[in-house]
Each structure stands twice: as structure tokens, then as C-alpha cells.
Amino acid sequence: MGDYRAPLLLAWQLTNRCPCRCLHCCEDSGPREAWSAELSKDEALRVAADCARCAIPYVVFGGGEPLGVAHAWDIFETLSKNGAAVKIETDGTMIDEEAAGRLRSLSVDCVQVSVDGAEASTHERIRPGGDFRKAAAAIERLAARGVPAEFVFVPCRLNASEICGAYDLAAKLGARTFVTGPMMRLGRAARDWERLSLSRGEWARAVEEVEERALLRGHPIRLSIYPWDIVEETQVRLHSPQAMLLAVPDGRVKLLNALPFACADLRKQSLAEAWDACQAAWKSGEVSGFVRRIPLEPELLKHANETWALKGPVLNRPNLRRSGSLDA
Numbered sequence: 014m015g016d017y018r019a020p021l022l023l024a025w026q027l028t029n030r031c032p033c034r035c036l037h038c039c040e041d042s043g044p045r046e047a048w049s050a051e052l053s054k055d056e057a058l059r060v061a062a063d064c065a066r067c068a069i070p071y072v073v074f075g076g077g078e079p080l081g082v083a084h085a086w087d088i089f090e091t092l093s094k095n096g097a098a099v100k101i102e103t104d105g106t107m108i109d110e111e112a113a114g115r116l117r118s119l120s121v122d123c124v125q126v127s128v129d130g131a132e133a134s135t136h137e138r139i140r141p142g143g144d145f146r147k148a149a150a151a152i153e154r155l156a157a158r159g160v161p162a163e164f165v166f167v168p169c170r171l172n173a174s175e176i177c178g179a180y181d182l183a184a185k186l187g188a189r190t191f192v193t194g195p196m197m198r199l200g201r202a203a204r205d206w207e208r209l210s211l212s213r214g215e216w217a218r219a220v221e222e223v224e225e226r227a228l229l230r231g232h233p234i235r236l237s238i239y240p241w242d243i244v245e246e247t248q249v250r251l252h253s254p255q256a257m258l259l260a261v262p263d264g265r266v267k268l269l270n271a272l273p274f275a276c277a278d279l280r281k282q283s284l285a286e287a288w289d290a291c292q293a294a295w296k297s298g299e300v301s302g303f304v305r306r307i308p309l310e311p312e313l314l315k316h317a318n319e320t321w322a323l324k325g326p327v328l329n330r331p332n333l334r335r336s337g338s339l340d341a
């Protein structure tokens with residue numbers, strides 16, 4: 014990350030509200046889970062303009078459900094007009110014909126739609142509030158318009174047996190890529206870990222099965238398998254942090270979704286200042302000490318969705334309050 018004067022990627026959670034309440038949601042999102050002080054339209058558009066000023070090339074929207082935010086389209090337009098590539102992670106239920114057309118006209122780089130089963134009943138059991146048919150139709154609509162659509166499937170005990178069926182479905186719908194990876198032990202997934210999580214052996218078998226299926230079918234679409242679980246990811250990132258910032262719904266900036274540290278506040282600071290703070294934070298003893306403890310104390314990850322101000326290099330930044338701490 015030290016090689017760049019601005020992040021290559023801004024991961025931006027516009028809201029924590031979501032029509033779904035997925036059993037494995039790492040953000041604890043849901044219909045009533047909007048944060049009390051999410052960025053307003055004006056504040057969010059200021060951040061989008063700042064992205065253009067810093068020439069951040071790639072902005073990824075997650076949530077909550079980003080398409081449920083009324084001003085999301087204004088943000089996409091601002092970014093798109095200024096040449097940033099935009100990716101959207103969504104449950105797909107709001108991508109009707111009109112939305113698919115708008116995404117096409119904005120030349121959105123990629124839309125990832127979460128589909129957690131080959132069957133409607135499995136998907137909707139894992140994703141209460143979700144709608145299998147709408148998610149599938151969204152992928153089809155996007156593909157028909159040439160918008161790169163990705164089918165995201167997170168295997169757990171309730172759906173791992175459907176991984177090959179899900180791959181086949183993704184290919185049939187015209188998705189560009191079937192994306193999968195280990196479920197993250199964060200948020201609701203962490204609280205229901207024993208019931209939902211696959212063992213290492215079960216995960217390895219699921220990967221083997223889908224790789225075989227892709228091979229057998231001659232790779233009709235790309236297969237993308239994320240290599241690390243969240244504990245491994247924290248260790249890798251400590252030694253080689255990504256050139257990215259993660260903005261949470263109230264504008265505070267975090268290092269990684271698994272870590273509770275908020276190193277800057279986009280309500281008060283520019284992205285350039287946040288970038289400096291982020292680089293300093295990754296080098297701080299407070300962050301590295303916490304990250305090194307995670308493999309032995311994975312329960313630390315229960316703090317992932319909190320926002321702690323750092324005591325060290327960024328303590329004097331304005332408007333950063335501790336909303337939790339290990340000692341609290």
C-alpha cells in the first residue's frame with residue numbers, strides 16, 4: 014500500500030439496512046439495522062467527488078443493500094462520469110428491467126448477486142427476506158445487457174450439497190463468474206458458527222466437487238474460489254495490506270471488515286487524509302498486536318463490526334470516539 018498516493022480501491026458500505034437477514038451475514042445487516050448516523054446524500058456525494066479528485070480507480074459497494082439507498086444512483090453516476098470502475102454487491106431483488114438498463118448505461122464494471130442455493134427453498138432458508146427467483150432473474154437481465162454479472166455462493170452446512178447445481182445454474186443464467194469462498198466467521202455467521210460452518214474437510218470437498226464440475230463441463234464460466242478464511246486473511250493482510258480503504262455507513266474508515274479499528278472519518282476528513290491515517294494504522298502496535306492475537310483468540314472477531322478509534326498515531330484526528338474496546 015505504501016507505493017500509492019491514494020487507495021486503488023474504496024470498499025463503501027452505503028448502509029447497514031437490508032431487506033434480508035441472512036443467517037451468515039458478516040455485517041449483521043437487516044431491515045431494521047440501518048446505523049443511526051449514516052451519511053446523508055450530500056455527504057455521500059462529497060465523498061464520491063473526493064474519489065474523483067484522488068483518482069481512485071475502483072469503488073465497490075456493499076452493505077446492507079446498496080441499491081436500497083435512494084441516492085446510490087447519484088453516487089454511481091458521479092463515479093462513472095469521472096472514470097472510476099464501479100462494482101455492486103447485492104441480493105439482486107431490486108434489479109428490475111429499468112435498474113438493469115441503468116446499470117448498463119453507467120457501464121458498471123461488475124454486479125455480484127448472492128445466490129445461496131440451486132433451489133429456491135435453500136436460498137430462502139439461508140437468506141430470510143431474499144427472493145431466489147428475483148436474484149436469478151437479475152443475473153439473467155444483466156447478462157442479457159452485457160453487464161458482467163457474478164453469481165456468489167457461500168457454502169455452509171445447509172447448502173454445500175448444492176454447490177454443483179448452483180454452478181450449473183450460474184452458467185445457465187449467463188453469469189460471467191461463479192464466485193465462492195469460505196464463510197466468514199463474523200457477525201451473525203460467528204454467532205451461529207457451530208450450526209452453519211463447514212469443517213476444513215467439508216470445505217475442501219465442496220471445492221473439489223465444483224472444480225470437477227467445471228472441468229467436466231469445459232469451464233462454461235469462470236470459477237473464482239477465494240483462498241482464505243477470515244483468520245488467514247487477517248494474517249496475510251498484516252504483512253501485505255491491500256491498497257484499499259473501507260468506508261462504513263457513517264463515513265468512518267476501517268482497515269478491513271474483520272478489524273474494529275476506525276482510523277479516519279470522512280465526515281471530517283478527506284480521502285487523502287484517511288489514506289495517510291490508514292497507512293499509519295496498519296503500522297501501529299495496537300493493530301498488529303490485535304491481529305497477531307486472532308489465530309489464538311478467534312473470539313476477538315466478535316468485535317469486527319465495532320468502530321474503535323486508535324489510541325496511537327491517529328488519536329488526535331477530530332471526531333473519532335471510541336465506541337468499544339477490548340478493555341471495555
Ligand code: SF4
Pocket residue numbers: 031032033034035037038039040041042043076077078103104127140
Ligand atoms: S443480503 Fe448481504 S448484507 Fe443483506 S443480510 Fe444478506 S448477507 Fe447481509
